[in-house]
Amino acid sequence: MSTAAIGIDIGGTGIKGAAVDLDTGTLTTERIKLNTPKGGKPDAIVETVVSLIGKLGGVAADTPVGVCFPAVVQHGHTMSAANVDKSWIGLAAEKLFESALGRDITFVNDADAAGYAESQFGAAKDRKGLILMTTLGTGIGSAIIYNGVLVPNAELGHIALDGYEDYEKQASFIVKENEGLSWKQWAARLQKYYSKLESLFTPDLFIVGGGVSKHHKDFLPLLDLKTKIVPAELRNNAGLLGAASLAAHGAGTRVTDEAQDLIDKASPADS
Numbered sequence: 001m002s003t004a005a006i007g008i009d010i011g012g013t014g015i016k017g018a019a020v021d022l023d024t025g026t027l028t029t030e031r032i033k034l035n036t037p038k039g040g041k042p043d044a045i046v047e048t049v050v051s052l053i054g055k056l057g058g059v060a061a062d063t064p065v066g067v068c069f070p071a072v073v074q075h076g077h078t079m080s081a082a083n084v085d086k087s088w089i090g091l092a093a094e095k096l097f098e099s100a101l102g103r104d105i106t107f108v109n110d111a112d113a114a115g116y117a118e119s120q121f122g123a124a125k126d127r128k129g130l131i132l133m134t135t136l137g138t139g140i141g142s143a144i145i146y147n148g149v150l151v152p153n154a155e156l157g158h159i160a161l162d163g164y165e166d167y168e169k170q171a172s173f174i175v176k177e178n179e180g181l182s183w184k185q186w187a188a189r190l191q192k193y194y195s196k197l198e199s200l201f202t203p204d205l206f207i208v209g210g211g212v213s214k215h216h217k218d219f220l221p222l223l224d225l226k227t228k229i230v231p232a233e234l235r236n237n238a239g240l241l242g243a244a245s246l247a248a249h250g251a252g253t254r255v256t257d258e259a260q261d262l263i264d265k266a267s268p269a270d271s
């Protein structure tokens, strides 16, 4: 198994990348951040990722590359677009990046990457049991980790709750900002959200990530839950560390070309 990998984290405003030592979870190159191209169209983002990887000096050409993205990623295809350009829906994103980069990559959901990173190097390191990671940002991302194994593509930000169709639109961090909610007002919404997740999953631990997790003292103590809830430890690097680890551990949602052909040919009724 490779102990070095490149991780790329594609977000709404920035694309971050670095090479990572997977034994220690530390960055072995400078972390480079480029602006996400306006409009967030696939070709422009691919071009930015190619240029970012080109800027990471001194990395062997066969180093595994993991890329994470804020959408459902099934077998290398982006299958949703809650907060990104709709042209990503149904796109063979992994292949698109591979053609542009001339090498294999592993393409995964951003919250899955962050959760996996926390289980490898952060708040859930060496912890057994059921861990639910949530990221509070523009959207609400989620990852389910059981005994260190990632169950991909949980989209728990979009649950219907409290009369709302999609609770991400009530409780994400951007909503707090846009509506000018106090910590207390926002925590009241988070209370409903985490109580619901608790009743559905009975997890052993909640981890809360996203940029706002650095202010965890302002809102986590306001929550009253049976489950322990802790801030993420890896902060800004969680996505790229997780993408890099998933690439090296071969744990993406990639399937063989043969299986992919069958999936591509299947009619919606078969799937």
Ligand code: BGC
Pocket: 069, 070, 071, 072, 080, 082, 083, 109, 110, 111, 112, 135, 137, 138, 139, 140, 141, 142, 155, 157, 168
């Ligand atoms: C998306 C998820 C993503 C999360 C965080 C949600 O709107 O549906 O796939 O993980 O935002 O970026």
